[in-house]
Amino acid sequence: MDVPIKMIDFAIAVCWIFLIMFFATAAYSVKDLGLNFGNPRIGRTTDGKTVVSLPVTITNNGYYSIDSFNFTTKVQGNDGSTITEGSTLIPTIGVGNKVSIIDNMTLDLDSLLQSNRELLSNDTQLNIVENVGMVIGEVIPVHASGNATVHWGAPFYNLKLEEPQYSMLNYTHMKVIVPISFDNHASFDVIGEAEIRMYNSTNQLIGFGQSTIDALQQSHYDGRVELDVGISSITQTGRFELDFQTSLFSSGSMVIPYG
Amino acid sequence: MVEDDNSSAFKPRKLMVKVLKATVKGVMFFVVYYVCWQFLTSFATIIPGLQQAVQIFVGVYISLIIVGEITAGTIYQYFFGVANDLFVISYLIFSLNGGTFSMMYQNVGLQVDVHLFLIIAMMLSFVGLSKTILQAIGFVSKKAEIV
Numbered sequence: 001m002d003v004p005i006k007m008i009d010f011a012i013a014v015c016w017i018f019l020i021m022f023f024a025t026a027a028y029s030v031k032d033l034g035l036n037f038g039n040p041r042i043g044r045t046t047d048g049k050t051v052v053s054l055p056v057t058i059t060n061n062g063y064y065s066i067d068s069f070n071f072t073t074k075v076q077g078n079d080g081s082t083i084t085e086g087s088t089l090i091p092t093i094g095v096g097n098k099v100s101i102i103d104n105m106t107l108d109l110d111s112l113l114q115s116n117r118e119l120l121s122n123d124t125q126l127n128i129v130e131n132v133g134m135v136i137g138e139v140i141p142v143h144a145s146g147n148a149t150v151h152w153g154a155p156f157y158n159l160k161l162e163e164p165q166y167s168m169l170n171y172t173h174m175k176v177i178v179p180i181s182f183d184n185h186a187s188f189d190v191i192g193e194a195e196i197r198m199y200n201s202t203n204q205l206i207g208f209g210q211s212t213i214d215a216l217q218q219s220h221y222d223g224r225v226e227l228d229v230g231i232s233s234i235t236q237t238g239r240f241e242l243d244f245q246t247s248l249f250s251s252g253s254m255v256i257p258y259g
Numbered sequence: 260m261v262e263d264d265n266s267s268a269f270k271p272r273k274l275m276v277k278v279l280k281a282t283v284k285g286v287m288f289f290v291v292y293y294v295c296w297q298f299l300t301s302f303a304t305i306i307p308g309l310q311q312a313v314q315i316f317v318g319v320y321i322s323l324i325i326v327g328e329i330t331a332g333t334i335y336q337y338f339f340g341v342a343n344d345l346f347v348i349s350y351l352i353f354s355l356n357g358g359t360f361s362m363m364y365q366n367v368g369l370q371v372d373v374h375l376f377l378i379i380a381m382m383l384s385f386v387g388l389s390k391t392i393l394q395a396i397g398f399v400s401k402k403a404e405i406v
Contacts, residue, residue, distance in 0.1 A: 005397075008390045015383050023376050027302065030371075141372040148366075 026136050029062025035132070042188055050107040050188075050248060052084070059098045064137035066093040073103050075150070076127040083112060083126065110249040120251055121156045123185055125149040153185030153218070161240055161256050169228060176207060176227045178240065184215040191215075192246030196225045200235040201259075213244070235259070274329075281328035285321045292317045305364050312354055319346060337395035344388040351380050 038055030045051055054073060060066050069092075074085040086105035093099050113120055132144045162179035169175045176198065184190050191214050198207035209227035237259035244251035296313070303310045323346065327339035358374035 005390060005394055008386065012383055012387050012390070015379075019376065019379055019383070023373070024298065030369075031301070031305075139375050143370040143372075144367055145370075146367040 022137070023140075025063045026140050029060075029064050029066075029136050030142060032061035033066070034059035034061060044248075045106065048110075050109045052086075052105045052107055054086075054103040054105070055100065056088075056103055057098060057100045058090070058093060060093045060095060062136070063095065065095055067091065067135040067138060068133065069093055069099075070131075070133040071101065071103055072131040072133075073105060074129040074131070075105065075107075076129060077116060078124060078126075080127075083107065083116075113249050114252055117252065119152060119154060120254075121154050121159055123154050123157060124152045126152050153187060155182075155184050155186040155188070155190050155215075156244070156251070156254075157183040157185045159242075159254070161242070161258070164258060172231060174229050174231050174234065176209075176229050177224050178209070178227065179222070179224045180211075180213075180242075181220070181222045182215070183220050184217055187217055188248060189214070189216050190221075190244070190246050190248075192244060194223070194225055195243040195245070196227060197241040197243075198227055198229060198238065199241065200233055200238040202235070204233060206230060206233040206238075213246075277329050277331055280331075281325040284328055285325045288321050288324060289317070306362055316350055316354075319350075334395065334398060337391055337398065340391035340394070341388060344384050344391060348381055348384045348388075351377055351384075 034057070036057040036059075038057070041053045041055075043051045043053060052075075056071060058066075058069065069090040070087065071090075072085065072087040075083045077083055084105045084107040086103045088101050088103045090099055090101060118124075126149065128148045128150050130146045130148070133141070135141050159182040160180070162181065165177040165179075167175045167177070178196055180194060192212075194211050194213045196207075196209045196211075197205055198209075200206050207227035207229035209225040211223060211225040213221065213223055215221035237257070239255055239257045242251075242254045242256060292313075299309070299313070320343065323339055323343040327336050327343065330336045330339060355373050355377050358372065358377045360371045360373050362369050
């Protein structure tokens with residue numbers, strides 16, 4: 001009986017050595033996996049949506065190939081709601097290979113800003129949840145997740161309508177010039193039209209004006225909108241309703257009282 | 260205690276040899292652990308409590324090897340052998356959290372599915388356990404034949 005027992009002992013020892021070696025080298029493979037992120041780029045789709053592209057480079061310096069590499073990025077608002085998410089799957093990354101991917105996240109900026117109007121004028125922090133899933137050596141599933149925050153710059157930060165300037169046009173109408181200023185903290189240019197509607201204290205529409213705006217990203221904008229208003233309908237108090245129609249989004253009405 | 264040789268003249272000498280063998284085995288195992296640990300030190304900084312967990316495992320394992328070696332030639336050798344295998348099985352289940360290893364490192368959560376490793380390791384341990392039980396049965400049978 002001694003010989004078979006010794007053979008079993010030997011077989012068990014060999015199996016243990018192989019098992020430990022395999023998992024130790026697999027652990028080293030995870031350690032030697034390089035994940036580098038490039039600078040995100042913003043583009044547009046044909047249907048007018050915004051695409052945030054995040055370049056990612058994966059370098060497999062480990063001992064085993066990596067299968068089913070799945071990279072998911074989710075951007076969440078402060079309330080935990082998902083703003084956008086993108087996912088990229090790479091079937092196989094061979095040993096010593098370097099793979100570059102672009103993780104695209106489609107963002108409907110228009111509906112985002114319609115549903116989260118505070119993002120128009122308030123800077124905030126958005127949460128980014130990164131999830132990476134992979135199978136190492138074809139048998140060990142590994143899942144990693146991380147959180148980060150990204151700064152959201154408001155496109156109309158510190159939006160102000162200055163004191164309107166009035167000048168006579170003729171006996172019945174006045175020209176009202178409304179200076180507009182804001183800081184574009186966003187990472188995109190705000191190019192489009194600004195529309196102002198002027199209402200008097202009885203909620204009557206008394207004037208309408210349009211102006212082209214061109215506010216580069218991370219810059220201050222000063223402009224003005226001119227309106228022709230009937231003298232008889234002007235009251236001491238009232239409100240302006242301001243709309244921005246840009247190539248990326250429309251702001252919806254922003255109400256700013258005057259007087 | 261059932262022993263191979265009941266001659267009292269040889270008892271101290273045999274015991275000395277057993278202790279010596281146990282010491283050599285223990286030291287050899289420790290050297291293997293020490294060499295392997297050099298490759299794992301980089302993980303110790305990432306995985307909190309890894310060194311402590313490995314040290315406890317090695318400590319108990321070496322103790323059981325030494326005790327098993329000292330009691331060699333008796334039925335107790337197999338008791339300690341079985342204890343050793345059961346210890347390995349239970350330690351693997353607890354330390355690997357039933358097959359899902361999770362940890363946090365610098366705001367990154369890592370989850371590794373080690374079910375396959377656990378299953379193979381447990382199978383190997385069970386084979387070892389069965390072998391020890393077979394050895395114990397063989398040992399008792401031999402004694403019965405002698406009597």
